[in-house]
Amino acid sequence: MALPQIEEVRNLSQEEIAEQVVQVKKQLFELRLQQATGQLEKTHQFKHLRHRLAQLLTVEGELKRQAASEAAPQADSDTDSEGSTPATPVVEASETPAPSESTTEATPEAPAEEATAEEE
Numbered sequence: 001m002a003l004p005q006i007e008e009v010r011n012l013s014q015e016e017i018a019e020q021v022v023q024v025k026k027q028l029f030e031l032r033l034q035q036a037t038g039q040l041e042k043t044h045q046f047k048h049l050r051h052r053l054a055q056l057l058t059v060e061g062e063l064k065r066q067a068a069s070e071a072a073p074q075a076d077s078d079t080d081s082e083g084s085t086p087a088t089p090v091v092e093a094s095e096t097p098a099p100s101e102s103t104t105e106a107t108p109e110a111p112a113e114e115a116t117a118e119e120e
Contacts, residue, residue, distance in 0.1 A: 004048070009055045009059045020056055021057065024052050028050070028053070
């Protein structure tokens with residue numbers, strides 16, 4: 001049995017790829033179970049399934065990157081057509097007061113210092 005070809009994976013849809021990823025992971029689990037119980041006879045199947053899983057995940061990642069790169073220019077063209085620059089998030093100053101020295105005195109280090117003083 002020859003290793004699967006990546007061209008076979010490239011012809012699949014994203015849904016089919018996702019289904020096959022799950023299927024291959026289940027098959028790998030079953031092979032590990034058979035190996036642990038001493039029932040596995042065809043150890044080369046590990047290599048074939050790991051190879052197939054790598055192909056599936058590679059093509060899945062390529063499709064995601066391709067979709068992201070196609071979406072990025074569309075988002076840029078949408079903002080350019082409006083004549084405005086992309087909105088940047090405005091970060092407001094937090095209203096939480098900065099930690100003061102009184103809060104640092106209440107740390108758990110203080111009881112440890114008292115314990116060492118009592119030992120001497």
